[in-house]
Amino acid sequence: MFLIGLSGGIGSGKSTVSNFLRNSGIPVIDADQIAREVVKQNSKCYFLIRKHFGPEVINDADGEINRPYLAQIIFNDPEKRKLLNSITHPEVQKRTFLQILYYFITFSPFVVLDIPLLFESSIYKPYMSYTILVTCTPEQQKERIKKRNGYTDEEASSRISAQMPIEEKRQLADIIIDNSGDLEATIEKTKAVFRDLRFPLTFWIFRFLLIGLTLIPTVILLKLL
Incomplete structure (x- = not known):
């Protein structure tokens, strides 16, 4: 198995590509979805966020994290953003590793x-066989x-500037999917990318090793019978 990283600036259409891949039967691990899960009520992150950001960050109606309010705080305060990242x-x-x-x-x-x-984080990128960036103007x-x-x-503008400039991401990505056109054009570009995707050498090495580890004990067992 190998890993493909999919990213894009806010509003670039990354979720459009991600949803298409998921609906096509391709396994997708959504970091945003996991991030929402880890801050659910009574979780470890939930209590830490309440401790460091105050009770105002909790919705009175349902007791969950008030995400828009929290987003407003962290996008206007880099230190608060670092604090939230260190918690979540x-x-x-x-959870990503387990998936x-x-x-x-x-x-x-x-x-x-x-x-x-x-591309902003150094955690995942070194393990990706390919990185895909979804862009628009x-x-x-x-x-x-x-x-x-x-x-x-x-x-x-505040939310866009909080991320790495898209031109810097372009220099780091292996594959670009331009989402500045209509939905149909983006889908066709995405299909072409995955149709032409080449499995890296490490994938084939691992596959051959796995086959060998499966067949050798089987052959030995058959000879003993």
């Missing part, structure tokens, strides 16, 4: 890791998140 990232990494392990023992040939901050990026989240120009 270890748990996210642990990778599941796909490994169930013999999936590859797994896509949908990670928004793939800066103007589209801003307009999409304004429409999706109801942000002002200032709020949209």
Whole structure:
């Protein structure tokens, strides 16, 4: 099994590509989904967030983390953002590893890791056989998140600037999927990427070793019978 990293700036359309892959039967590990799970009510991260960010970060209605309120705090305070990352990232990494392990023992040939901050973090990227970046124009990026989240120009710019510039990510990515056109064009580009994907040498080495480890004991057993 090998790992493919999927990333993109906020509003770039990464989730569109990720959802298409998942609906096509390709295993996808969604770091954002895991991040939502680790802060659910009464979890370890939940209590740490309440301790460090105060009771105001908890919704009165359902007792869950008020994510928009927390996002507003961390996007305007880099130190608070680092603090939140130090609370949630270890748990996210642990659950991500367990999901990778599941796909490994169930013999999936590859797994896509949908990670928004793939290029900002040094944790995952060294283990990726390929990295895919979904992009669009800066103007589209801003307009999409304004429409999706109801942000002002200032709020949209703040969230974009909190991430690594898209041009820097382009230099680090192995494959670019341009999502500046319509949905159909993006889907076709995504299909082409995965159709032409080459399995790395390590994948074949591991496969041959696995076959050998399976066949050799079988042959020995047959000879003994």
